[in-house]
Amino acid sequence: MKFTVTRNSLLNELNLVQGVIEKKSTIPILSNILLEASGERLAITATDLDVTIRCGCSASVET
Helix, strand or coil, X not given: XXXXXXXXXXXXXXXXXXXXXXXXXXXXXXHCCEEEEECCEEEEEEECCCXXXXXXXXXXXXX
């Protein structure tokens, strides 16, 4: 996956999802975020299995 996005756009979206990410999770995957790039959009998802936040921003997706 290769994409280009402005720093401020990415930081704004990451600030939204960081509150859901568990710091000391017993399931390692819950301490990460999911990035999905398609078309001209970058989708960002985070969950703690009770709450899920999905947001995104415009991006220039190359592959």
